Amino acid sequence: AVVSTQSTGDGFIKTLQTTNAAEVSRPALFQLVFPTAEMIRNSLEGYCGGGSVPYALVTHRRQPWLRANMCHWESKEYGRSRVVPHIKTYARLSPDMRRLAWLLLSSANLSKAAWGAEVGSQLRVRSYELGVLFIKKDPMSVYDGCKGLMVPYSLPPRPYSVTDKPWIVDVAYNQLDTHGNKWPVDTGV
Numbered sequence: 001a002v003v004s005t006q007s008t009g010d011g012f013i014k015t016l017q018t019t020n021a022a023e024v025s026r027p028a029l030f031q032l033v034f035p036t037a038e039m040i041r042n043s044l045e046g047y048c049g050g051g052s053v054p055y056a057l058v059t060h061r062r063q064p065w066l067r068a069n070m071c072h073w074e075s076k077e078y079g080r081s082r083v084v085p086h087i088k089t090y091a092r093l094s095p096d097m098r099r100l101a102w103l104l105l106s107s108a109n110l111s112k113a114a115w116g117a118e119v120g121s122q123l124r125v126r127s128y129e130l131g132v133l134f135i136k137k138d139p140m141s142v143y144d145g146c147k148g149l150m151v152p153y154s155l156p157p158r159p160y161s162v163t164d165k166p167w168i169v170d171v172a173y174n175q176l177d178t179h180g181n182k183w184p185v186d187t188g189v
Contacts, residue, residue: 032066033085033153035073036160040084040167046177047185049084054169070166071157078152088131089152097155099139100148106131 035043040050060066074081088108092101108114108129116125134140134149141148142155160166173183 030069031071031157031159032069033071033073033089033157035085035167037165037167037171037173039073039081041173041175041177042082043084043178044082045084046179047173047181047183048179050167050169050183052084052086053167055167056170057168060166060168067160067166070160070164072160072164074154074158075152076154078150080152081154085152087152091151093142093151093155094139098142100134100142100151101139102133102135103140103149103151104131104133 034055035050035053040047040053043049073085075083075085088106088110090104090106092103093099094101106129108127108131111127112124113126114129116123118124142151171183176182
């Protein structure tokens with residue numbers, strides 16, 4: 001689930017960053033929690049789990065600005081750091097990462113196909129997706145073990161280091177994964 005200002009437009013990103021809730025009304029920091037190639041390699045599923053994270057090299061090359069916004073997929077609190085994520089979670093968090101203005105759990109990638117694109121005076125949506133939006137008048141608490149909404153990744157997100165590389169599905173990986181495979185996996189067919 002990767003956003004491109006070329007594919008979704010600057011206006012779409014701005015709508016994700018704004019809210020009427022006074023507590024979280026400052027412009028938001030845009031962060032993309034996304035697995036690294038190393039996380040996929042060391043995951044419970046190994047490289048095969050990366051097949052459900054279809055970020056292509058051609059897309060990555062069109063989005064050089066995105067790299068500075070990428071953060072590690074980690075879910076230490078829930079014991080899921082080695083599970084490959086496929087969920088798309090969009091959240092407007094307060095600067096201290098303790099309150100939510102809204103939370104969207106969805107099957108929708110950040111793409112024109114899923115969110116739509118203006119074509120003349122109409123909105124064209126090519127892929128219909130399903131999601132649940134949690135929103136309240138007052139900001140909600142992030143789950144603390146007994147109340148609030150669970151964000152499925154660790155907060156605050158840990159930014160990529162200069163050596164981290166995002167998982168790119170159509171690149172060959174020669175280091176062996178947790179199952180002794182390279183990517184793409186040779187199925188013998």
